[in-house]
Amino acid sequence: MLEYDIMKENNNLGKLFVVSGPSGAGKGTICKRIIEEIKEPKVELSISMATREPREGEIDGVHYFFTSKENFEEMIKAGGFLEYAKVYGNYYGTPKEKVVEKLSQGVDVILEIDIQGALNVKKAYEQAVLIFVVPPSMEVLRGRLEGRGTDSIETINMRLAETLKELTYMDQYDYVVVNDDLEEAVKGAKCIFQAEHLKSTDQINNIVKAYKEEN
Amino acid sequence: MLEYDIMKENNNLGKLFVVSGPSGAGKGTICKRIIEEIKEPKVELSISMATREPREGEIDGVHYFFTSKENFEEMIKAGGFLEYAKVYGNYYGTPKEKVVEKLSQGVDVILEIDIQGALNVKKAYEQAVLIFVVPPSMEVLRGRLEGRGTDSIETINMRLAETLKELTYMDQYDYVVVNDDLEEAVKGAKCIFQAEHLKSTDQINNIVKAYKEEN
Numbered sequence: 001m002l003e004y005d006i007m008k009e010n011n012n013l014g015k016l017f018v019v020s021g022p023s024g025a026g027k028g029t030i031c032k033r034i035i036e037e038i039k040e041p042k043v044e045l046s047i048s049m050a051t052r053e054p055r056e057g058e059i060d061g062v063h064y065f066f067t068s069k070e071n072f073e074e075m076i077k078a079g080g081f082l083e084y085a086k087v088y089g090n091y092y093g094t095p096k097e098k099v100v101e102k103l104s105q106g107v108d109v110i111l112e113i114d115i116q117g118a119l120n121v122k123k124a125y126e127q128a129v130l131i132f133v134v135p136p137s138m139e140v141l142r143g144r145l146e147g148r149g150t151d152s153i154e155t156i157n158m159r160l161a162e163t164l165k166e167l168t169y170m171d172q173y174d175y176v177v178v179n180d181d182l183e184e185a186v187k188g189a190k191c192i193f194q195a196e197h198l199k200s201t202d203q204i205n206n207i208v209k210a211y212k213e214e215n
Numbered sequence: 216m217l218e219y220d221i222m223k224e225n226n227n228l229g230k231l232f233v234v235s236g237p238s239g240a241g242k243g244t245i246c247k248r249i250i251e252e253i254k255e256p257k258v259e260l261s262i263s264m265a266t267r268e269p270r271e272g273e274i275d276g277v278h279y280f281f282t283s284k285e286n287f288e289e290m291i292k293a294g295g296f297l298e299y300a301k302v303y304g305n306y307y308g309t310p311k312e313k314v315v316e317k318l319s320q321g322v323d324v325i326l327e328i329d330i331q332g333a334l335n336v337k338k339a340y341e342q343a344v345l346i347f348v349v350p351p352s353m354e355v356l357r358g359r360l361e362g363r364g365t366d367s368i369e370t371i372n373m374r375l376a377e378t379l380k381e382l383t384y385m386d387q388y389d390y391v392v393v394n395d396d397l398e399e400a401v402k403g404a405k406c407i408f409q410a411e412h413l414k415s416t417d418q419i420n421n422i423v424k425a426y427k428e429e430n
Contacts, residue, residue: 132415138426167426175410176418188413195390195410198403200347203391211353211382 012206014041014103015196016125018111018118021133022163024144026179030133031110033186038193043108046099049075052090065095083113083120094121108193115169122172129196131189132173136180138163227421229256229318230411231340233326233333236348237378239359241394245348246325248401253408258323261314264290267305280310298328298335309336323408330384337387344411346404347388351395353378 021027035043050064051072060066072091075081084093094111102109111121121128135141138160145156170176175192179185196202236242250258265279266287275281287306290296299308309326317324326336336343350356353375360371385391390407394400411417 134422136425164426167423170415170419170422173415175413176415176422177413178418178422188409191406191409192413194403194406198390198392198407200385200388200391203393204385207349207385207391207393208382210351211379 012106014105014107014109015193015202016099016103016109016111016121016128017043017193017196018113018121018128018130019133020113020115020118020130020173022135022141022166023159024141024148025133025135026144026182026185027112027133029182030177030179030186030189031112034110034189034193037186038108038190041106041108041197043110043193044102046094046102046109046111048092048113049081049095050090050092064092082111082124083117085114085116115166119169119172129175129192130173131175131177131192132170133177133179133185133189134167134170136178140180227321229320229322229324230408230417231314231318231324231326231336231343232258232408232411233328233336233343233345234348235328235330235333235345235388237350237356237381238374239356239363240348240350241359241397241400242327242348244397245392245394245401245404246327249325249404249408252401253323253405256321256323256412258325258408259317261309261317261324261326263307263328264296264299264310265305265307279307297326297339298332300329300331330381334384334387344390344407345388346390346392346407347385348392348394348400348404349382349385351393355395 019027019031031045035045047061048064049067049072051067051069054060054064054066058064069091072084072093075093075095076084076091080096081093082096082099084091086092094113094117099109099111111117113121118130122130135144141163142156142160145151145159151159177185177188177192234242234246246260250260262276263279264282264287266282266284269275269279269281273279284306287299287308290308290310291299291306295311296308297311297314299306301307309328309332314324314326326332328336333345337345350359356378357371357375360366360374366374392400392403392407
């Protein structure tokens with residue numbers, strides 16, 4: 001659980017957005033554009049922690065925080081993760097402290113994580129806003145994965161089958177952005193961020209305060 | 216109640232937006248801009264029905280549908296209103312049929328009505344999205360009302376007192392738009408319309424259908 005009781009009185013909390021979607025849906029590009037283009041409030045990407053070896057070109061503190069399994073397991077015991085998972089013997093997780101720090105500074109935070117992680121975050125922190133990014137069709141997704149030239153036909157077929165399975169989780173998300181035209185998808189995603197800050201639950205205390213001070 | 220059971224299967228239903236706020240908050244201007252600027256899906260303003268005499272310059276079918284008290288009361292009996300109220304002996308209401316017709320055509324509909332009406336609409340049709348427009352402060356509101364030059368100081372004071380009362384209903388609305396800078400307020404309101412169409416509940420059936428057709 002996120003320890004938010006003391007923060008409930010703080011109306012300038014940042015918002016926690018969780019972005020998921022099949023590989024090739026373009027969620028990374030959309031998140032990057034959001035972070036670059038939304039100025040107020042600032043939006044930052046949460047960096048996950050991982051126990052696997054860095055791949056070529058991966059930088060500690062940029063792509064992941066790399067750490068040992070021992071340290072990761074100690075952090076689990078101390079309740080230090082908002083969500084974590086073990087995949088092929090390695091741990092991946094979202095360190096809670098950094099997220100709470102950003103939110104308490106009024107900064108919006110994006111977690112770009114998988115469905116299981118997203119649903120765990122929602123359980124721990126129900127105010128989290130879950131966004132699912134999907135390609136417009138399986139055909140387009142196949143084209144994008146083939147276009148990368150990095151995956152075998154077997155891997156691509158496996159990913160497409162996984163995508164069909166993942167779609168059944170869409171109803172547990174708050175929003176679905178179809179990434180057909182990238183500009184439209186970015187525009188839609190940015191609107192979600194803005195509209196969420198216009199929710200009455202976010203605005204009321206500040207407005208009532210402003211009005212009462214005058215009267 | 217809106218008879219929506221048969222329409223629940225229709226994924227291309229328009230959305231019903233209800234806009235309220237104190238006199239001088241600028242809700243009329245914001246609604247006008249939304250109707251002009253949002254092209255997809257189309258947005259239309261619902262025209263209320265009234266039993267009072269048209270004022271100078273008011274056109275039947277543009278500002279209101281003017282009708283007799285007898286006709287209005289018959290429509291009430293027939294369940295023909297989404298909401299209605301009697302104010303100083305005259306009836307005002309939102310005819311249900313036209314709203315349902317537009318929504319079923321995939322057109323978004325705006326009702327610009329008072330708080331009591333808005334809450335009644337939400338009771339009848341819980342999918343309705345309620346937006347409250349407020350001025351940034353009482354001082355600004357006073358300035359705007361005085362600037363109009365149409366109201367006496369007593370009327371203005373009464374309106375300001377009413378506004379303070381109305382603010383207590385904000386928590387029953389979904390969104391609050393503060394109209395400080397008009398362009399920002401219009402941008403925010405337009406984002407609410409767009410984001411509401413990205414809600415997963417709206418998108419899932421269409422997406423699953425599109426994906427299944429291919430496979």
